[in-house]
Amino acid sequence: MATQLHADDLVANRDDETELGIVERTHADVDTHTPHPARNDPDPIRPDRGVSRKLFDKFLKDGIPPPKTVFVRWQNKENATITLESRLKVLDRTLLIGDVVRRHARDAMSGVVINASTRCVLQPIGDIEFPGPRGNNKLKGLLPPSPPDSEYVRYHHPTSGTPPQLVDIPASELRHSDAVNEEDLFVYKDRLGRIEELDHNITLKLQDNSVVEIHQDSAENFGTDVERYTVGDIASAKKPALRLGKWIFGKYNPNTQPIGTVVDTRIVSAEVTWLQRRIGAPETEDPPTTLDSDDFESSDFHIYDRTRLPRRSPTHGSSDTVSYSQSDLDLGDSVRFKDLAGACVKYDGSTHHGKLERLDRQDTLGYDINVFHVVKFRTDVTVQWQDLSITHDPSISLVPDGAIDDEHAAWPGEIAHTLDFADVPGQRGMTQPSRVGVVQTVNSAERMVTLRWSDEGQMQYFDDPEDGLEYRTLITGVVGRAAGELQELSLYDVEAPGSMNVRRGDTVLLMNEALERRDGEAAADDFDWVGEIVDTCLDGTLTVRLGAAKEVRDVNVRREHVHVAVRSDGTDQPDEWDQGESDEDMESGEEYESTDEYISRRRGGEEYGTPGDPGYLHPDNTDDEYDGFSDNEDDESVQATYEDENGEPLDEDEVEDEDWESDVSGDEDVDMIDAPAVTPPSSHSVTPPQPNDRTSDETDPPISAERTSSGPPSYLVLETEPTSHHYASEDSPVSANQMKRIQKEHKILRSADSLPSGVYVRTWESRMDLVRVLFVGPAETPYADVPFVIDFYLSGTFPREPPQAFFHNWTAETSLGGVGPVNPNLYEDGKICLSLLGTWEGGKSEGWNAARSTLLQVIVSILGLVLVREPYFNEAGYEPLAGLESSKRPSALYNERTYLRANSFLVRAIDWINSPEDDSGCASIDGVKDVVRWLYKDADGKKLLKRRIEDVEAILEKSEGSTAESDGLTSMSKGACIPLRRALARLKEL
Structure with a gap:
C-alpha cells in the first residue's frame, strides 16, 4: 500500500531511485490548491504513466491533483509531473521545529517538533568536460541537476571517475555557501528585516585562468534554469558582458570560450522588508527598502544565524526540551563545511562517510571553491507529545497535522484562561476571566486538559458593544510564573488565546525588563534585544536564545516581557487564499495563454512524451486505467441557459x-x-x-x-x-x-x-x-x-x-x-x-x-x-x-x-x-x-x-x-x- 505523501516530501521514482523530486502539491493539502499551475511554470507540466488526459486537463484548470496522485518537481528533469503516489518512494519529510505532527492521521494525540536532525549526502566539486570549438574543455565545478547533454558532458574525478559522495553528514556541520540568502532575517541598526530579493555580481574563472566579474543577469544557464548562481556553478556568459566586465586576472580574449566556474559572488543590492523596530528605539522612519553593498559591509548589519549556540545550557527549564536549530537545507542547495579543516580530519575515508578531499586555494587563484551540492537527505525529529512524553522518530514515520484550526486544541506550555468573564472595576468595556494558567498535559482523545494556575495571571479584554466591535480584543496579558494548584478541565471550558501563545522557532523582541545585563547596559552594537524561542516552559515562561548577540546566550523571560516579531508558521503574513487572479486577469496577461489554449497546444503526442518514455500517453488515449479517480466525473460547469419571461432566449x-x-x-x-x-x-x-x-x-x-x-x-x-x-x-x-x-x-x-x-x-x-x-x-x-x-x-x-x-x-x-x-x-x-x-x-x-x-x-x-x-x-x-x-x-x-x-x-x-x-x-x-x-x-x-x-x-x-x-x-x-x-x-x- 502506497504511503500518503505530503507537500515538501523528498521522493524517488520506484523504477529508478536515482530520480529524485520534491512533492509540491497533493490532493489532501488544500493550501497548495491554487488554480492554473502551468501559468508560472517555465516548462510544460506533463502527466506521468497512468494519469489520463482528462484528469490532467482538469488539474491544469483547478490545480488539485486527482486522488492518489501528487505534483512533483524533479531534480534532474525540466518538466514537473502529475504522478501516481504508488510510483514514488518517500525518502524524507521536511519537519521544522515548532511543527505539529501525529503518528497516524486518525490519532487523537499530537505533538510538537522540538528538535530536528538532518543528515545529508553531498556531491563534491568535480571535473566537468564538454566539447568546444578547439577540442574538449574541462572546468572544475558542480554539475547541474539537468546536464545540457549527457552524451557530450562528462562529470568525473581525475583519478576515480565520478567524484565520490560524502554520506550521512550532519547538517549542523554545514552552512549555505553564500553568507547572505533570500528570506534571511537580519538586524540593521535598530531594525529587524528580511531579505526579499538579492542582486548579485558573479566572478567567473575561465579556462585560460583569467577571472572576470560580471552581473548575474549577464550569465546564461548551463544545463538548467537557475534563479541565482552560487560558487561552484558552471555559467556561460555573453561575450559583450565579458568584454565590459571587471577583469581581476587577465583580460578579454575573444578566442576563449565564454564558459567558466563561479568562484565568488558579491551582493550589489538587496530588496528588504522591515519587520520590527527595537523596543524603546527612537521612532524614526524606516531605512530605504533597498540596501547596497556598503550597508552589507557595515558593522550595523548582521545576519541572524539560528545555528549559533550558547556556551552554556539554559538558565531555567528542562534542557531536554530546548531546541537547537541547524541549517535549513533543501535538495540541490550549495553548502560548505563550517570547519573545513576539522571535517577533513573527521572524514578521512576510514569510515562509511567517505573521504573529503580539500581543493587547495593555490590551484584556484586563491578562491575557495570547497562547496558541495546536497543530493539527498534524511531527517530525524524529537517530538514532545501532549502527554509530555518525548520520542525520537524518523520524520517519514510522522504526518503533519494539517487539520483545520481547532480553537479548542492546546499543547503543553501554552497560556489558557477560564471562560467566566467579569467587568474590570472602573474600566468601561474591559472584561477579564477569573483565572489564568499554563497547560501541563492534554488528553486529546477525551478533550481534557490539565492546567497549573498562576496567582499572578491576569488577562484583560476590551469588549464594548457600543463601539461596534464584533470580537473581544486582548489588551493586556500577565502570566508571571505559574506555581499554583493543578486542575483538570474540559478543553471546552478554557481558551488559549493565539495572541498570547507562541511556539519554538518564533522570532521575538525583548523588552528592557527581560534583558539580563551583567555589566550595566550592553554596548550599542550588541544585538541582544532580538532572539528565538527555544523552549516554552511549563511555568509559563520562555527560554529565548539571543542568537544575534556578540555572545550567544539563552535567557529565561516572562511571557509579558516578549513581543513576537515573526511567527515561524508564517501566520504573520497576509492570507493568500483570496489573492489569486481571476480567469479574466489570467487571460489578459501578455505572457500567458488561456488554460484552454494551453491544454489544446499540448494535446499532441509530443507534448505528452514520446513512445517508450515512462510518461508517454498516446494522443487518442483518454481512458487510461487509473486507480483512485473516475474519469466520468464531470469537471465542467453546467451550461446555464437564459430566457426572458416570454420564453425568448437571452444572451x-x-x-x-x-x-x-x-x-x-x-x-x-x-x-x-x-x-x-x-x-x-x-x-x-x-x-x-x-x-x-x-x-x-x-x-x-x-x-x-x-x-x-x-x-x-x-x-x-x-x-x-x-x-x-x-x-x-x-x-x-x-x-x-x-x-x-x-x-x-x-x-x-x-x-x-x-x-x-x-x-x-x-x-x-x-x-x-x-x-x-x-x-x-x-x-x-x-x-x-x-x-x-x-x-x-x-x-x-x-x-x-x-x-x-x-x-x-x-x-x-x-x-x-x-x-x-x-x-x-x-x-x-x-x-x-x-x-x-x-x-x-x-x-x-x-x-x-x-x-x-x-x-x-x-x-x-x-x-x-x-x-x-x-x-x-x-x-x-x-x-x-x-x-x-x-x-x-x-x-x-x-x-x-x-x-x-x-x-x-x-x-x-x-x-x-x-x-x-x-x-x-x-x-x-x-x-x-x-x-x-x-x-x-x-x-x-x-x-x-x-x-x-x-x-x-x-x-x-x-x-x-x-x-x-x-x-x-x-x-x-x-x-x-x-x-x-x-x-x-x-x-x-x-
Missing part, C-alpha cells in the same frame, strides 16, 4: 450587464416555478437540491420539523413594523420594475409546497423588500431541531445583484461550550459565505443571475448546503478532503463543537420566548417568535424541545463511561460531555 452578457426589466405587470399571476431548470449555485461549489423538483428523499434534506395544517403558516405577511430587522434602516426600492420583481419573489415563496419543511418566511406589509427566515436544523446533522434566523434585503440593486443577507449569531452561554462559529459559511459577524449571494467566488454558473436566480434558491442552498451533516467540509477548499482517512477525526471534532454551539442557540431562543414581551433580547426572533413557541413549547406544537432533550440524554448515556471514539453526532468525548450535561440542565430548566 448571458445582456443578463449580467443590463438592467433586468419585467414585461409582466405586478397584478398578473406569474409562476416562476416553471422557469427553465438550471443547476442552482452552491456554498463552495457543491450542487444543492432543486427547490422545484423534490420528487425523492435524495433531493430534499431530512427536516426535523415537518409542517402540519394546524401549525403556523410557512409564509406570512406581517402588519407590524420591521424595526428589529437588520436592514430596517436601509432604503426601500423605488423602481416599479424592482417592485414587480420583489412581488414575483414573494409569489414563488408563498406558492403551495414551494418552501422546504422546517423553513418559515416572514415579511412586512410595509416593507416587502425585507424578509426574515427561520430555519429548523435538519435531522441527522449537528443542527437538528435548532432554530437559525437569517434576514434578507432585496435592495435597490436587486435583481441585478443578489439579496443581502445577515445571520443572527446569537451570543452563546460560555458555560455550555458554545463559543465560536457554528459553520464555516456562517460568520459570527453575520456574514454568510455563499456563491449565490456573491460572498464566495464559485463557478461561473454558480453565482447570482438576474434571469434565473431566486430568493427561494438561496433559502434551499442554505438548508441543503450549509446546515449539513459534516460542516467541516464546508471550509473553503476542503471539498477534496471528503472521504479521506485523515479527515475523519477533524470532521468528527468539528461536529462535536458544532453540536455544543447549536445547543447554545436553542437555549437562547427558548430563553427569549420565555422572556417578557418588552424584553429587548427578543428582537432577533421578532416575527417568528410564535413559530418558535409552537415548535418547541406549545402543547399542540411539534415539541422539539422535548425531542432535543431526549437526544442529549441519549448521547450522554452512550458517551459517558464509553471508550469508543467520538463521532460528534451520537457520541461525545469526556470533555464535551461536561458542558453538554450543563446544557441538558438548562434545557430542562427552560
